[in-house]
C-alpha cells in the first residue's frame with residue numbers, strides 16, 4: 472500500500488519542527504512505502520491530492536489544519552484513494568470526530584496501518600465540506616479571523632467577543648427536504664456533518680457522519696444569557712439539550728436570506744450570498760482511520 476503525505480508547510484504553530492523529516496522518520500519506522508509532497512500555495516493541496524490518487528496512492532494524507540483537510544478531501548472525491556489526516560491545525564474538527572490520534576507520531580502510525588470507512592460529504596452552493604458549514608455569525612467570525620494578523624484560539628475568542636457586540640440576526644426562509652418551511656432569523660445556521668467545529672466545540676453533538684443526513688442547528692437570536700448557554704453547551708457537548716438552539720435533520724436545505732450573509736466551509740470563510748443550497752451525498756468519501 473502506497474501512502475502520499477501532503478504537507479501544508481504554513482500550518483501549525485510549531486514552525487521550528489522539521490515536519491518532512493519527522494514524517495519520513497515515523498513512516499519509515501512503520502514500514503510504509505510513502506512520499507512526502509509540499510504545497511506551494513493555498514488551494515494547491517486539492518490538485519496534489521487528485522494527482523496522487525491518479526498515480527495509484529491508496530491513502531492520501533492531509534498534513535495540516537482543517538483547511539488543508541478540506542482541500543485534500545476535495546481532490547479525492549470520485550477517486551479510489553482514501554483520506555488520511557495528520558492533524559496540525561488548531562481546530563482539527565474532522566480528525567477529532569474520527570477519533571484519530573492528534574500527535575504526530577501516533578497520527579503517522581495510524582495513517583500507515585489504517586482501517587477504512589466511508590463518510591458523508593456535504594455541499595453548500597457547490598462547495599464540498601466534510602465537517603461543518605454555516606451561515607451567519609460563525610462565518611462572519613471566520614472572515615474576521617482570516618483578516619486578523621494572528622491565528623490560534625486566543626485570536627478567535629477575542630474576535631468573537633468583539634463582533635458579538637455588533638452582529639445582528641438576518642431574516643431568512645429555510646426549506647428542509649423541499650417540504651418544511653421555517654420563517655425565522657439567522658444568527659447562526661450550522662450544517663453539521665461531523666459533531667464539532669473543531670477544538671471540541673460541539674455544535675451538533677448528535678451528528679453522525681455516516682447517516683446520510685445533515686444536522687441543522689439554528690440559533691435565531693443570541694441575547695447575552697443565551698450566548699452564555701451556547702458557550703457552555705458548545706464546550707460540554709450539551710447544546711442540543713440546552714434549549715438555546717433548535718435542531719432539524721435534512722439531506723437537502725434551501726435558505727433564502729433577506730440580506731447578504733457570509734458562509735463558511737470547514738471554518739474557512741467563502742463569500743456572501745442571499746441564496747444557499749445545501750446538500751448531502753451519503754458515503755461519498757473513503758477515510759483511513
Ligand SMILES: Nc1ncnc2c1ncn2[C@@H]1O[C@H](COP(=O)(O)OP(=O)(O)OP(=O)(O)O)[C@@H](O)[C@H]1O
Nearest residue numbers: 482483510511512513514535536538539560561562
Ligand atoms: N504553501 C502554502 N502557502 C500558503 N498558504 C497555504 C499553503 N498551503 C496551504 N495553504 C493555505 O493555508 C490555509 C490554512 O491552512 P490549515 O487550515 O491547514 O492550517 P492552520 O491555519 O494552521 O489550521 P487551523 O485553521 O486549524 O488553525 C489553508 O486554507 C490553505 O489553503
